[in-house]
Amino acid sequence: MKRLLITGAAGALGRAMRARVADLAEVVRLSDIADLGTAAPHEEIISCDLGDAAAVDRLVEGCDAILHLGGISVEDKFSKILNANLLGLYNLYEAARAHGQPRILFASSNHTVGFYRQDEPVAADAPMRPDGLYGVSKCFGEALARMYFEKFGQETALVRIGSCTEKPTNHRMLSTWMSYDDFAALIACVFRAPMLGCPVVWGISDNDSRWWDNGHAAYLGWRPRDNAERFRAELEVSPGRPEASSPLAVYQGGMFTRDPIFTEE
Amino acid sequence: MKRLLITGAAGALGRAMRARVADLAEVVRLSDIADLGTAAPHEEIISCDLGDAAAVDRLVEGCDAILHLGGISVEDKFSKILNANLLGLYNLYEAARAHGQPRILFASSNHTVGFYRQDEPVAADAPMRPDGLYGVSKCFGEALARMYFEKFGQETALVRIGSCTEKPTNHRMLSTWMSYDDFAALIACVFRAPMLGCPVVWGISDNDSRWWDNGHAAYLGWRPRDNAERFRAELEVSPGRPEASSPLAVYQGGMFTRDPIFTEE
């Protein structure tokens, strides 16, 4: 690839991927509204508000792949979600349509299905059950991506990230954790696949404990290598096992199912 | 019921329902941004832009049921859809949450699944395949309604309206048509059901030709009586049968699948 765009590159996930995906493209274009530090020789840095259509258009121009990590990634006020995750995503897809339809990996979320119980396996094509406004915005995003695929042929991987962090920090993450390395490997698979289509992919490592199965997307050839299980003993000590009735133990979305609607001021 | 709110009451569908649902409540509150004429004795008329949160809050106060027909109902510029169908719907659900969670009938659309072929039956829980920005906004609406149901207990009927018109005007509508009387009967079923939940209901009459089945929602006791078939002979004459390769004959969403993305100016 010539140029890979990473949006949301200043976030925790963006920073973790910045190094790991460097070899996927000749140039990596990094974007965020937060500070991105200094560009390495193979990097370009562009500050961009996703809600600004013209800026997004310029951002996408010249890229042949997009790792879209940008936008609001937790529950927040609807006005902020509206700008970044609804309007912002529309801007991104319009820009992609204008500039040769570079392939997109869209960071969707397990919070699209957060109200399923943890003892229910969820198929990738099961009805969505979002657990908050953030989750609803990701449902919107998947629907938008699907429409651009069917109508215009735009390919997107809809990666429903579980918990992509340095390591799991509670029992729920024994099931939802995806290691940085496994995510980086998935990114490579998504951009190397001769034909991508518009699949849902569950973003988790090869955890002993799990609710989701990627059998339907095995054509991508992704085999995650890490396993949250090696952290179990440590988590039993701290933070300890949640109560059986805690949202952390009951719902796939965990504590998000308890988040209130944030007040606009 | 004491007071039923009808949004979008000045539209074609709103006007057709205005008379037909008069006996469902003591007072019918009608709302739109367009002119609604003179209020009958049992009616209240309130002009309201759905994008105005405070106005929507006042609109919903005091109602114990909402027939939500408002918003953009065809493909349009994203800015307009954003205001009425995304922000507007959020405003409506927040207002409902603030005022006792009156039951809602949400006018969703077959354009949430418009890219299924006409020879594919579509289950109510099948993955959505919207055919444009309008369809995407209805996917958002269904996701939002579902979230308010799971999180707060807000009940909504997600009625995926086919074509609710005086009579069918092309071959596709032999399958998608819902008569005004059948819709009125459905509205009555939705508001009388002891428990509603948050079901998807296909909004079609008892047409000989059909792609959708409401067996999963038979607990509502709705049995449509009309049948588009009686208009077939007339439609064969005019406008005549579509070509086999026309979107009108191929896709459930018909010509919407061909709509371009509307340009913002």
Next chain:
Amino acid sequence: MKRLLITGAAGALGRAMRARVADLAEVVRLSDIADLGTAAPHEEIISCDLGDAAAVDRLVEGCDAILHLGGISVEDKFSKILNANLLGLYNLYEAARAHGQPRILFASSNHTVGFYRQDEPVAADAPMRPDGLYGVSKCFGEALARMYFEKFGQETALVRIGSCTEKPTNHRMLSTWMSYDDFAALIACVFRAPMLGCPVVWGISDNDSRWWDNGHAAYLGWRPRDNAERFRAELEVSPGRPEASSPLAVYQGGMFTRDPIFTEE
């Protein structure tokens, strides 16, 4: 048929069927532990406790069809259910095995699936979710019948009766009601079918409101004719519509889901 045995013939359902199925066999043998009145010319009356293996053996001898309505039909102490519905059913199937395997219609119950919600359609092969000890005993009965079918070829119709009464008396019964005439017609279908197998059949009339579908058992040729809908207006007046949160409105098993475990004294 030469001789049809009806167990539980003194119960409300037994009495209603006694007249209606008279023409299905030359002789109708009636059994119960309660008084059965005087035998008509084509009738035989035999008092029998289902828990008494020898008595059941004599009861079944000479019959070529069994309408098994006997046993406990509501929530009760486990000791009583154990005797009549567990031991009693075993006795019945052993007697049938000893005497030529007369075809059996087993009065199973919707309480085998009582914990499904009323907005969930339940397939005949869905996992059972009994709502009390009575429901559990019917799960046992279906499993026992199935085993005798697979192991010995004993045919049984597992009729999950909704509410078989003179007329519906609450909103839940708008969905669960089976008229006496429709049940009598089903009995005729079961005993006339050249091959019966061991199907689950939902025992309901052709109600507008329903949760169950008999499409899988259409080979029996049963088309119920009655419809609880004609009683809706009357039920809206009295007893009136249940609260949305009442078990009567939420669960298929209705109030049974609230029954306590009965204490043995």
Next chain:
Amino acid sequence: MKRLLITGAAGALGRAMRARVADLAEVVRLSDIADLGTAAPHEEIISCDLGDAAAVDRLVEGCDAILHLGGISVEDKFSKILNANLLGLYNLYEAARAHGQPRILFASSNHTVGFYRQDEPVAADAPMRPDGLYGVSKCFGEALARMYFEKFGQETALVRIGSCTEKPTNHRMLSTWMSYDDFAALIACVFRAPMLGCPVVWGISDNDSRWWDNGHAAYLGWRPRDNAERFRAELEVSPGRPEASSPLAVYQGGMFTRDPIFTEE
């Protein structure tokens, strides 16, 4: 339509349809290897062996619709089935490909699924379980039609005819019977549909007793009107009810499941 070709027009089914479909096209071209009598003014008669590629090519030329009833329609020697149903069908599809791909209604058969039991509903997309060489040839035919659809866009209705006769003559036909009028109505639906695709359609009337459901093909708008049930009483007298263990009562394919492989001499 300008010209409708009926193959196998001299068979019982062909003769029954010859009159009933006269108004579907300006000219009806009739073909068979047996005598077809005198052509009516709107008819053309052409004798043709389906195994003769050149003859079939001439037969199809100029037709814009084909009702393919020709070929062997019962169990027979493989050499005969090979010629008419395998080679003959290939010839027909090649001829159609050469001449503008006229739409085809292919008379497939319930014997593609004859080994399902009569108490098992069979979905249109369930694996085939043919009951003899004849049934296998129809599986071949459906596969061939499907391939021409996917590869070349050739549309075909795969009508799995149950028993299309004047009236049912045994108990199995209470479930499999399709009246001549209902078949004629189906033919009209198949040729009038703006888009046909390549659906499986179960060829049965609206019988009370049935194993198959056409819900997946409701887009064709076919609603059969007849019901074999009105013949039940008569069939109970003669030929009488089959034994429970008779193939007539056990398998959907009935006695075909017992047919031997016919010996070539």
Next chain:
Amino acid sequence: MKRLLITGAAGALGRAMRARVADLAEVVRLSDIADLGTAAPHEEIISCDLGDAAAVDRLVEGCDAILHLGGISVEDKFSKILNANLLGLYNLYEAARAHGQPRILFASSNHTVGFYRQDEPVAADAPMRPDGLYGVSKCFGEALARMYFEKFGQETALVRIGSCTEKPTNHRMLSTWMSYDDFAALIACVFRAPMLGCPVVWGISDNDSRWWDNGHAAYLGWRPRDNAERFRAELEVSPGRPEASSPLAVYQGGMFTRDPIFTEE
């Protein structure tokens, strides 16, 4: 855990687990009607007939987890199964309800589905097909457990044990075998899970040959490590490969499908 109760602790399986689960609780309470030998320092031994409600109540008091291996575990007279597996299980669940609802692992059995063929994969929620009175009693047990879960929140793991033995001793056990170590690991998973619910778990090792898949229960984090395959060569020598038509080769329940009903004397 403070105190773990093991019923049926004197049986082969109980003895094998007695040592392996010692570290799961501070105290292990062992119960059986057969002799249990001498209690180790961390053990309590209580003789108990499961059919005796008062004794079972005392047995359960003070325990916070129950490994229920007790009851009849092979085909037997119904009177014995009735006492231990029907009445006994009811007694156990009533005692659990009275004493804080300790989590239960219920030793269910593959004989709940014994009449499935060995070439049919069986989903955990597939209809039960028990192969004898023993299997029927396990169907009862699963239904009872499910009811206590839905009605009272009692959690149970329904472990359908294949063949839990030292090593496989015939070809069928190449598919059904669960090693003692794998079972002990499963027990640990069941009691450590923050939320258990009421899942069906197939009790088998990671055998190359298998009919069942535990994907639906992967949230428990159990990964069995043993594999019956390493015994294949040995089994080919002795006892040798079964005939293709032997129940050992045909049915999942193996020879149980041939067991007669045991005679009461």
Next chain:
Amino acid sequence: MKRLLITGAAGALGRAMRARVADLAEVVRLSDIADLGTAAPHEEIISCDLGDAAAVDRLVEGCDAILHLGGISVEDKFSKILNANLLGLYNLYEAARAHGQPRILFASSNHTVGFYRQDEPVAADAPMRPDGLYGVSKCFGEALARMYFEKFGQETALVRIGSCTEKPTNHRMLSTWMSYDDFAALIACVFRAPMLGCPVVWGISDNDSRWWDNGHAAYLGWRPRDNAERFRAELEVSPGRPEASSPLAVYQGGMFTRDPIFTEE
């Protein structure tokens, strides 16, 4: 086994298996119309045209297992496919029926489902979607085998071979490749299984990238060991990655979906 017949033994696949399966039987009978070289001491060589019934009968006599690799294995003229794959297969099954029904492994093909897209997982019981006349002939073969199984008890493994070659030579084969060793191991499993039935088995190695899952056939105990992934880097260099729109990237059948119908001269 006493004698294993390999048809098509002179083809690439036949030659690769000839050595690998030598230890499965005392005698290996090799057949083809092409030259088979010199027979080893444990081998018999018989030249045979599958279209010649008498010759096939003699070929099969005395064999207790058949590895049927014979017939046309690529797209070709229908006359050739008719002789070898339709008539030839019928001859083979008739011969097997006449000679004790030796178990058969039938080399079916992924081209029975070639028109599924590469991003669609295909279940073994999904409707067939052949991609040419060759694929249609394999659909015929599977239907024929199924019929002989149901009617006469003839067991066959329907192995839908992906690409069984020395190593993968293009990107599509990263998903379809089966190594020779894995196929040899599958052959051993098929012939050693106490009960085989008539399963579909996907013939692929344990590739990272895959579209098919053999979970339904895990009772055979086959665990392939090879993985096409180790060839990916090499294939990226040559022949390089296919275009996203190439049949090689889009359809499971790859370039076969583009093959024309071959002309008979």
